[in-house]
Amino acid sequence: MIQLFHVSKYYDRRLALADVTLEIEKGEFVLLMGASGAGKSTLLKLLIGAERPEEGQILVQGRSLSKLRPSEIPVLRRKIGVVLQDFRLLPKKTVFDNVSLPLLVQGASTVEIRRKVTDALRSVGLDHKKDLFPPGLSTGEQQRICIARAIVNGPIMLLADEPTGNLDPELTSEIIELFKSINARGTTIIVATHDPNVLAQVNRRVIILDQGKVVSREQVCP
Numbered sequence: 001m002i003q004l005f006h007v008s009k010y011y012d013r014r015l016a017l018a019d020v021t022l023e024i025e026k027g028e029f030v031l032l033m034g035a036s037g038a039g040k041s042t043l044l045k046l047l048i049g050a051e052r053p054e055e056g057q058i059l060v061q062g063r064s065l066s067k068l069r070p071s072e073i074p075v076l077r078r079k080i081g082v083v084l085q086d087f088r089l090l091p092k093k094t095v096f097d098n099v100s101l102p103l104l105v106q107g108a109s110t111v112e113i114r115r116k117v118t119d120a121l122r123s124v125g126l127d128h129k130k131d132l133f134p135p136g137l138s139t140g141e142q143q144r145i146c147i148a149r150a151i152v153n154g155p156i157m158l159l160a161d162e163p164t165g166n167l168d169p170e171l172t173s174e175i176i177e178l179f180k181s182i183n184a185r186g187t188t189i190i191v192a193t194h195d196p197n198v199l200a201q202v203n204r205r206v207i208i209l210d211q212g213k214v215v216s217r218e219q220v221c222p
């Protein structure tokens with residue numbers, strides 16, 4: 001699904017990722033851990049084509065990202081759902097409209113939008129809140145809406161950057177359970193976090209970054 005070969009990324013002359021080589025299989029649920037500044041977000045940005053490496057090669061489904069034409073980047077993005085710590089929901093749009101945004105951008109039909117948004121909202125258990133506005137929802141619910149928005153396109157992989165950063169341990173558990181159920185349906189999931197609560201609940205492979213280098217890529221437990 002994802003292969004990185006000797007990938008290095010610099011911001012100006014500052015090294016953010018150093019000679020990273022790793023592989024993530026289809027259907028894996030991987031945690032990306034490391035201290036602040038270790039390079040977790042940078043790695044996720046490289047995978048969605050938001051940043052480009054100065055050295056090395058990144059393949060997603062066997063295709064080299066460096067060989068994608070600019071017009072192909074949006075096609076790649078459609079295959080990848082992204083969940084961030086700060087929700088970035090539009091406060092004046094309903095839950096339904098927020099989740100439908102990625103489909104609207106692609107010019108999906110009204111019928112397709114209704115079907116896919118309803119499915120995504122059901123997956124996160126919030127279809128009954130579709131007509132509400134984000135400020136009227138709890139923090140955990142807002143994060144679940146973000147997850148619905150990220151999966152509405154049926155992505156091949158879901159990348160989450162500190163998705164539980166604003167949540168208490170109970171809500172963190174809810175979100176992790178949701179990721180597990182999405183992963184069980186076949187979506188590859190990569191979660192960047194330094195939250196030990198996430199590590200405690202996700203007994204899967206952990207890739208640890210330290211100052212831009214991969215220092216461990218253990219299979220913690222199947």
Ligand SMILES: Nc1ncnc2c1ncn2[C@@H]1O[C@H](COP(=O)(O)OP(=O)(O)OP(=O)(O)O)[C@@H](O)[C@H]1O
Pocket residue numbers: 011012014015016034035036037038039040041042043194
């Ligand atoms: N746009 C940028 N311009 C310059 N330097 C950057 C930029 N983005 C990240 N960096 C630097 O690159 C390094 C890696 O940052 P990155 O955000 O990937 O780390 P992180 O592990 O995600 O950290 P955090 O957990 O705090 O989000 C850091 O030294 C950071 O200061």
